[in-house]
Amino acid sequence: MIGNHLEEKNFYNNLIEICESIANGNYEYAKQLFEMTNFNNYPKPIARLAESFGLMLVKVEAREFHLETIIDQLRQTQQDLIKAHQQLKDENAELKQKLHQKFSFQNIIGKSKAVLNIIEKIKKTANTPFPVLLTGETGTGKEVIANAFHYSSIRANHPFIAINCSALPKDLIEAELFGIEKGVATGVDKREGKLVLAKKGTIFLDEIGDLSLSNQAKLLRALEEKKITPIGGKRPIPVQARIIAATNKNLEKEIKKGSFREDLFYRLNVIHIHIPPLRERPDDIPLLIKFFLENTCKQLGLKVKNLTPQAKQALLNYSWPGNVRELKNEIERAIVLSDTETIDVKDLSEKITISQENSNPLQLMSHHNNLTLKEAEKILIQQVLESTQGNKTEAAKRLGISREGLRKKMKRLGIS
Numbered sequence: 142m143i144g145n146h147l148e149e150k151n152f153y154n155n156l157i158e159i160c161e162s163i164a165n166g167n168y169e170y171a172k173q174l175f176e177m178t179n180f181n182n183y184p185k186p187i188a189r190l191a192e193s194f195g196l197m198l199v200k201v202e203a204r205e206f207h208l209e210t211i212i213d214q215l216r217q218t219q220q221d222l223i224k225a226h227q228q229l230k231d232e233n234a235e236l237k238q239k240l241h242q243k244f245s246f247q248n249i250i251g252k253s254k255a256v257l258n259i260i261e262k263i264k265k266t267a268n269t270p271f272p273v274l275l276t277g278e279t280g281t282g283k284e285v286i287a288n289a290f291h292y293s294s295i296r297a298n299h300p301f302i303a304i305n306c307s308a309l310p311k312d313l314i315e316a317e318l319f320g321i322e323k324g325v326a327t328g329v330d331k332r333e334g335k336l337v338l339a340k341k342g343t344i345f346l347d348e349i350g351d352l353s354l355s356n357q358a359k360l361l362r363a364l365e366e367k368k369i370t371p372i373g374g375k376r377p378i379p380v381q382a383r384i385i386a387a388t389n390k391n392l393e394k395e396i397k398k399g400s401f402r403e404d405l406f407y408r409l410n411v412i413h414i415h416i417p418p419l420r421e422r423p424d425d426i427p428l429l430i431k432f433f434l435e436n437t438c439k440q441l442g443l444k445v446k447n448l449t450p451q452a453k454q455a456l457l458n459y460s461w462p463g464n465v466r467e468l469k470n471e472i473e474r475a476i477v478l479s480d481t482e483t484i485d486v487k488d489l490s491e492k493i494t495i496s497q498e499n500s501n502p503l504q505l506m507s508h509h510n511n512l513t514l515k516e517a518e519k520i521l522i523q524q525v526l527e528s529t530q531g532n533k534t535e536a537a538k539r540l541g542i543s544r545e546g547l548r549k550k551m552k553r554l555g556i557s
């Protein structure tokens with residue numbers, strides 16, 4: 142009896158110790174103790190209790206094991222995440238580096254005085270907070286210049302956001318630029334304005350001449366107060382981005398017409414860069430041709446093609462009304478169409494070969510046997526006037542005669 146009693150006491154002691162070990166998280170010891178205790182010698186209720194206790198221990202062990210597996214998995218996932226994070230960081234840095242290389246002023250191709258002056262101006266003013274106004278015909282490279290401003294400045298690690306002010310209706314542009322609060326109209330979600338999203342970066346407002354008068358007023362306020370209020374918003378939000386605006390319109394004329402605000406013009410025009418059309422900087426054409434030949438061939442995995450002297454001359458003689466964009470497209474087209482490694486005149490578009498043939502009255506006459514010198518001269522003058530959109534000063538310059546000389550010729554040849 143006493144022996145039994147002692148055994149029972151032992152049993153309870155063991156049980157308590159097992160419980161304590163479990164409570165302290167010492168499962169291994171609890172398990173050992175459980176295995177060492179012979180429960181079969183005890184009365185049935187005690188043996189059953191021990192059995193269920195054993196089951197509990199197994200469960201705890203299983204849970205512990207499971208937890209450990211989960212913890213291991215989590216540790217592994219964390220490691221993977223750290224690795225992925227580092228990889229993304231490296232890739233991001235590499236992409237940023239590429240963007241800097243691709244868009245900083247080193248990539249403005251040209252050696253004309255005009256382009257060199259522009260590069261100089263960017264270097265001097267890139268790190269200032271002042272707004273920039275870029276003017277020039279379509280395709281002259283206004284966006285290229287805006288990128289160069291951003292990527293060669295301290296803003297380079299912040300966003301560069303471009304918005305085309307003529308691409309969207311007035312209300313959408315307003316929401317894009319200044320943002321909109323949730324519920325302003327049914328189903329409208331809150332959207333941050335691009336002026337705010339650009340953070341400490343740059344916002345490029347292309348075709349600013351097409352911005353509505355009401356949005357011009359809002360933009361002026363943003364420039365003056367450095368804050369914007371979203372549509373339906375109550376509290377103004379600070380704007381830190383630098384504003385670069387561009388247009389191919391003559392804003393002074395637009396001001397006279399009443400379609401552009403004079404005060405906004407002066408606010409934007411703090412740093413003004415005018416990019417002359419390509420025909421006024423022919424020195425840049427050979428460099429641009431070389432650049433586009435190399436770049437496009439590389440992209441297409443081709444050996445870099447070259448041009449016959451005649452093809453090069455034809456490209457130099459053309460007036461490029463679509464400017465650098467048109468030249469780039471022409472080179473890309475010629476690369477694809479030419480069967481050999483050398484691009485010849487036949488690989489160029491008709492507009493360029495025709496203009497080349499017609500670039501002097503004698504050539505025109507040789508191509509059209511029945512033309513008189515007077516007729517050839519008339520055709521030539523008409524074509525040049527067409528390419529300058531009727532600008533006589535420019536046409537006279539291209540023809541190598543005075544404006545007065547051109548006027549007299551036009552009168553004599555009956556050109557209106």
Ligand SMILES: Nc1ncnc2c1ncn2[C@@H]1O[C@H](COP(=O)(O)OP(=O)(O)OP(=O)(O)O)[C@@H](O)[C@H]1O
Pocket residue numbers: 248249250251277278279280281282283284285286347388389465466469
């Ligand atoms: N100086 C340059 N060096 C290299 N590429 C140029 C240069 N100028 C323009 N380009 C190229 O010509 C094309 C047109 O340039 P961009 O879009 O900057 O012109 P844009 O003046 O902004 O035209 P738009 O007024 O129509 O918006 C682009 O592919 C651009 O890369």
